[in-house]
Amino acid sequence: MEKIFCLLIVFLMGFSLVGCKGRPEATDGQSLVSITGEPAYGDALAEGSIGEPSVLIPMLAGDSASHEVAGLVFNGLVKYDTDLSIIGDLAESWDISRDGLVITFRLKKGIQWTDGVEFTAEDVMYGYKTIVDEKTPTAYSEDFKQVKKAEVIDRYTFRVTYEKPFAPALSTWGNLVVLPKHLLEGKDITKSELTRNPVGMGPYKLDKWISGQQLVLDSNKDYFEGRPYVDQFIYRIIPDRATMFLELQTGGVDMMDLTPLQYTKQTNTEYFRKNFQKFRYPQFVYTYMGFNLKHPFFQDRRVRQAIAYAIDKSEIVDVVLFGLGSPATGPFVPNTWPYNPNVKKYEFNPEKAKQLLREAGWVEKNGILEKDGRPFRFTILTNMGNALRMNTATIIQWRLAKVGIEVDIKALEWSTFVNEFIDKRRFEAVILGWQISPDPDQYDIWYSGKTKEKEFNFVSYNNPEVDALLEKGRRTFDIEERKKAYFRIQEILAEDQPYIFLYVPDATPIVHARFKGIKPSPIGITYNLPKWYVPKSLQRHRMVP
Amino acid sequence: MIMYLAKRFLEMIPTLFGITLISFFIIHLAPGKPTDIFSELNPKITPEARERLEKLYNLDKPIMVQYGLWLKKIVKLDFGDSFSSDRRPVMQRIWDTKKPLIERRLFVTFMINLLSMIVIFLIAIPIGISSATHQLSLYDKITTTVVFVGFAMPSFWLALLLMILFGVYLHWLPISQLKSMNFDSLPLIGQIWDLFKHLLLPIFVSAFGGLAADSRFMRSSMLEVIRQDYVTVARAKGLPEKTVIYRHAFRNALLPIITLTGLSIGGLIGGSVIFENIFGIPGMGQLFYMSVMTRDYPMVMGILTIGAVLTLAGNLMADIGYMLADPRIRAK
Numbered sequence: 001m002e003k004i005f006c007l008l009i010v011f012l013m014g015f016s017l018v019g020c021k022g023r024p025e026a027t028d029g030q031s032l033v034s035i036t037g038e039p040a041y042g043d044a045l046a047e048g049s050i051g052e053p054s055v056l057i058p059m060l061a062g063d064s065a066s067h068e069v070a071g072l073v074f075n076g077l078v079k080y081d082t083d084l085s086i087i088g089d090l091a092e093s094w095d096i097s098r099d100g101l102v103i104t105f106r107l108k109k110g111i112q113w114t115d116g117v118e119f120t121a122e123d124v125m126y127g128y129k130t131i132v133d134e135k136t137p138t139a140y141s142e143d144f145k146q147v148k149k150a151e152v153i154d155r156y157t158f159r160v161t162y163e164k165p166f167a168p169a170l171s172t173w174g175n176l177v178v179l180p181k182h183l184l185e186g187k188d189i190t191k192s193e194l195t196r197n198p199v200g201m202g203p204y205k206l207d208k209w210i211s212g213q214q215l216v217l218d219s220n221k222d223y224f225e226g227r228p229y230v231d232q233f234i235y236r237i238i239p240d241r242a243t244m245f246l247e248l249q250t251g252g253v254d255m256m257d258l259t260p261l262q263y264t265k266q267t268n269t270e271y272f273r274k275n276f277q278k279f280r281y282p283q284f285v286y287t288y289m290g291f292n293l294k295h296p297f298f299q300d301r302r303v304r305q306a307i308a309y310a311i312d313k314s315e316i317v318d319v320v321l322f323g324l325g326s327p328a329t330g331p332f333v334p335n336t337w338p339y340n341p342n343v344k345k346y347e348f349n350p351e352k353a354k355q356l357l358r359e360a361g362w363v364e365k366n367g368i369l370e371k372d373g374r375p376f377r378f379t380i381l382t383n384m385g386n387a388l389r390m391n392t393a394t395i396i397q398w399r400l401a402k403v404g405i406e407v408d409i410k411a412l413e414w415s416t417f418v419n420e421f422i423d424k425r426r427f428e429a430v431i432l433g434w435q436i437s438p439d440p441d442q443y444d445i446w447y448s449g450k451t452k453e454k455e456f457n458f459v460s461y462n463n464p465e466v467d468a469l470l471e472k473g474r475r476t477f478d479i480e481e482r483k484k485a486y487f488r489i490q491e492i493l494a495e496d497q498p499y500i501f502l503y504v505p506d507a508t509p510i511v512h513a514r515f516k517g518i519k520p521s522p523i524g525i526t527y528n529l530p531k532w533y534v535p536k537s538l539q540r541h542r543m544v545p
Numbered sequence: 546m547i548m549y550l551a552k553r554f555l556e557m558i559p560t561l562f563g564i565t566l567i568s569f570f571i572i573h574l575a576p577g578k579p580t581d582i583f584s585e586l587n588p589k590i591t592p593e594a595r596e597r598l599e600k601l602y603n604l605d606k607p608i609m610v611q612y613g614l615w616l617k618k619i620v621k622l623d624f625g626d627s628f629s630s631d632r633r634p635v636m637q638r639i640w641d642t643k644k645p646l647i648e649r650r651l652f653v654t655f656m657i658n659l660l661s662m663i664v665i666f667l668i669a670i671p672i673g674i675s676s677a678t679h680q681l682s683l684y685d686k687i688t689t690t691v692v693f694v695g696f697a698m699p700s701f702w703l704a705l706l707l708m709i710l711f712g713v714y715l716h717w718l719p720i721s722q723l724k725s726m727n728f729d730s731l732p733l734i735g736q737i738w739d740l741f742k743h744l745l746l747p748i749f750v751s752a753f754g755g756l757a758a759d760s761r762f763m764r765s766s767m768l769e770v771i772r773q774d775y776v777t778v779a780r781a782k783g784l785p786e787k788t789v790i791y792r793h794a795f796r797n798a799l800l801p802i803i804t805l806t807g808l809s810i811g812g813l814i815g816g817s818v819i820f821e822n823i824f825g826i827p828g829m830g831q832l833f834y835m836s837v838m839t840r841d842y843p844m845v846m847g848i849l850t851i852g853a854v855l856t857l858a859g860n861l862m863a864d865i866g867y868m869l870a871d872p873r874i875r876a877k
Binding site: 044046051052054055060134137138139140141142190191195196210211212213214234236237238239240242243244246247249250252413414415541 | 708
């Protein structure tokens, strides 16, 4: 017996001899963050992800991991600039006809797929045909069904004609619809080899994919916007966040998303300040409390405004998000062009709330408000398993109790919630979130005609002025005109409060400090990944031929 | 004897059928649908698109029909295609014949479980024997406490603590996954050493929790055996104590361990789900967890069926092992 223990000890001791080649680390007094150097080729960037991509053809993918990796491999005709305006990617330029119905893209010449074949308008046409094909299992076909006619004018010119002017149209010609025709034509796209071994023309190309472990991407030396500085991009799959955080500290991972706790507390040390750079910017989502506007309690605008005054949004941000977010004022992301910073904000003011409720005819009896003998009591529904929303609901419940409104909270499983309660309008109030697409068109959410079962205006919001503005905003391509329309919509929504816009959470990524050239912007940090670099003196990984 | 085995084998078929039936219904009882990943209310994804996808997956059909469709394929040993958006065959995701052995998920899980079982034997059996022979001594009490601490300790917690100690503070061992990033550039011996370093913690964690059962069974069955008359006879013959214990008592005391091993295979596979996720090991357990989270029914069913087959096979092996070890059973 003792022998075995001795053996074990010797065995473990043996490991102390194992050296570990570390990445550069800050020495005393000197921070890696402050070391600068010339851009240089080389090194590798390892990003940690809890999910594994499933398919690398963008139009087939539903999960963010797939889109993230596919985004490095494929390009679109257009892309978003850091200020959310649209700029050319594979398209050199484009014309929009005066009536807004026809868009003609002129493609950049001489761009090659990584297998050496030239990219042409035929590839776009093929992608378009595939995405509108009934047999293609894609969730993104709706925008393309608006197209009346698509045609290849010549090798480098592609033209689409719409039924009606459709302002978001331009932005849809991103990387969903550019596919290598020469490799895919005549094949079932879902069974294609390219789903796991894609051929694109983006800054990186897939080298190998080891299921459950990692995807290794090599830089595309012939990338048409210039060879990326970092030679390898490694996407490592680590399903457990705690493990990933340990990997970050030992050098297995250079970049990951932090949880609020990790961002505010665990990385708040000397070691992290010297060796890592943390970023923080609003995500393209917001959380809101929506009212069923058909419900007698909430038909009166003053009641909705009163509830807005009774809730302290910054308190919710501080408690629920550890301060890593900002109170929302409307359905757009702060610091983007459609966002109107000057709308009515409801500063926390319980007295004002009580006054508005009195005006609306609610009187207090035994600590709870009543009107026509009915106590003010309602239920907030939200989906199960989302702790942030649950905590938000609890804070709202407590705040509203103080002005005499009794709130119950019920968490439901997602499918049941959507199918039985949202779709059938069986709710009084809900706490939910919307993803915001970079294009400001929100016709589906606010238009008064979009209230049928399964449609997205489930709160039954109806304001003719908003309807007209929504219509105007999606029919003109003039960004100033659009801006005017959406600014006005936000003013009206702030006044009407069909939702109480609660908060926009922040994304909180961390990147090892040897990577330079990262320029945070409203659309995040990874948009200029090919321009990131590691100065020669700080390079850690050497490419093995 | 062959008749007996054949009978046992045939009995497995209805059992397996029952397992798949119950599993199928239970996983469909769990709330949520595979198409839910598309439905976190993104206004770009319309309800029509969602319905079209559901139809594609046959999710609009009644559950009995869905089970029928699944069963029809499974008798031809076709596990169907995964619901995840790559739509690859289930079998290919578990056992990709185009990849080297070490990149096939079933192999990885099987290898780790086998190794941890061997470690459990190597440690638990000596502990069991020596605590039986030194019953109620201080040594007995200490080992009992240690194995029960291992049994009671949540494995994910122990795993994280060990990762912090050996990975972050001491830099002796890698934290997660199966290979280093530079694995392919290492010479063969380096690759083996690399694998070994990556496997050490996972195997230790999964073995530590399993020590209690085997060592306690070994202890109690040893205690029973050494009180038998034939052991007394052996001692009376004047044989040295070592021979008495290891030659005469040990073999007979080993019988319950065979049964236990057969039965514990199911538990080991279940345990893989936890430690493969913590350590980021690309095995079947990790795939299982991801599939459950995305409600990838064919994938979940595939893994459950394979797990069931392995468990049943384990039971059968235990029976065979029993027959080999115990002449009394063979005689029946």
